[in-house]
Amino acid sequence: MDMEVLDEAEIAGLNQDSIRGYRNSHKSFKPGHPFERLEDSEYLRVIGAAGFSREDKRLHPTAAGMLMFGNEYDIVRYFPEYFLDYRENPDTVIRWTDRLQSSSGEWSGNLFDFYFRVYNKIIKDIKVPFKIQGGFRIDDTPVHRALREALANCIINTDFHGKYGVLIIKENDKIKLENPGYIRLGKEQMRKGGRSDPRNKSLMKMFNLIDIGEHAGSGVPNIFNVWEDEGWEEPVIEESFDPDRTSLTLKFIKKQAIKTSDKKQAIKTSDKKQAIKTSDNMEKIRRYLQKHEKAKTKDIAELLGLSMARTRSLLSAMDDVEALGENKARNYQLRKNI
Numbered sequence: 001m002d003m004e005v006l007d008e009a010e011i012a013g014l015n016q017d018s019i020r021g022y023r024n025s026h027k028s029f030k031p032g033h034p035f036e037r038l039e040d041s042e043y044l045r046v047i048g049a050a051g052f053s054r055e056d057k058r059l060h061p062t063a064a065g066m067l068m069f070g071n072e073y074d075i076v077r078y079f080p081e082y083f084l085d086y087r088e089n090p091d092t093v094i095r096w097t098d099r100l101q102s103s104s105g106e107w108s109g110n111l112f113d114f115y116f117r118v119y120n121k122i123i124k125d126i127k128v129p130f131k132i133q134g135g136f137r138i139d140d141t142p143v144h145r146a147l148r149e150a151l152a153n154c155i156i157n158t159d160f161h162g163k164y165g166v167l168i169i170k171e172n173d174k175i176k177l178e179n180p181g182y183i184r185l186g187k188e189q190m191r192k193g194g195r196s197d198p199r200n201k202s203l204m205k206m207f208n209l210i211d212i213g214e215h216a217g218s219g220v221p222n223i224f225n226v227w228e229d230e231g232w233e234e235p236v237i238e239e240s241f242d243p244d245r246t247s248l249t250l251k252f253i254k255k256q257a258i259k260t261s262d263k264k265q266a267i268k269t270s271d272k273k274q275a276i277k278t279s280d281n282m283e284k285i286r287r288y289l290q291k292h293e294k295a296k297t298k299d300i301a302e303l304l305g306l307s308m309a310r311t312r313s314l315l316s317a318m319d320d321v322e323a324l325g326e327n328k329a330r331n332y333q334l335r336k337n338i
Helices: 016-029 040-047 063-069 072-078 111-122 142-156 187-192 201-209 219-230 260-292 297-304 308-316
Strands: 050-052 059-061 084-091 095-101 166-170 174-180 236-240 245-251 321-324 331-334
Touching: 016 040, 016 063, 016 111, 016 201, 040 050, 040 059, 040 201, 059 063, 063 072, 063 111, 063 201, 084 111, 095 111, 111 142, 111 166, 142 166, 142 174, 142 201, 142 219, 142 245, 187 219, 187 236, 187 308, 219 245, 260 297, 260 308, 260 321, 260 331, 297 308
Parallel strands: 084 166
Antiparallel strands: 050 059, 084 095, 166 174, 174 245, 236 245, 321 331
């Protein structure tokens, strides 16, 4: 969705300070890179932030370029639901001790500036061990890298046409990152890793060029590994629908030791609950198909409040349900007895 060329937008209307900041970051990460010598307009084209229009054959910002480097008042012309919101430390008296919003008019309001402003806020309480390498102090840790990945992942997978925008909440003992859009590969695959299907591929490329974010589906598993190594409670991925939203909660709270016997019992109980839930969902599908005869995956996913991937997995496991058609035209119906 972010590769579309915005014919009505002009490259000159993008925020020049943001473009300059991005190019400096790229130069620092990859000194001597071939893109370094390019003029701004050509540079934006090769990184995916600009493209040639089929209408006037001129260079215009792409959707990704507008989101990354535009000014908020221009971005909302193309993405009316666009909104970035950072909140810190809820307080009963003053509500928030720090808040950053894309619509404030006090800064550009674009993704590039939001990323770095928020990243610097969420790492300020992270302890950095004293470490020297090559005569210089290293102020980077696996936790810093995991937080960079989490923030980039939140932005890259946002549906910018979705409601309520991106929301980052930092509290004393946790950070919660929310974005519009369901998980394209499903929650289980996201946790497991190994596959990548970002919603905004051009944005992912631009972040990768400045050493932010993974592109091999290993980002989220790495976050879980870092939290495991730190002994903190496991991160929580949640998905909700209508409107579709995804959230990742990272707690800085030490895990409680669990007895082996309690752990085994918890696994058994969890497996039993999952089996009951699966059985209930299958029965709901049967009743729905009895009433409507045929249905698409999307209809059934909305009925159950599950991701498309999880719904397809359920349907494929049901012997009494058959698929008709291919891809977007595919429908499901109860198998007829012969």
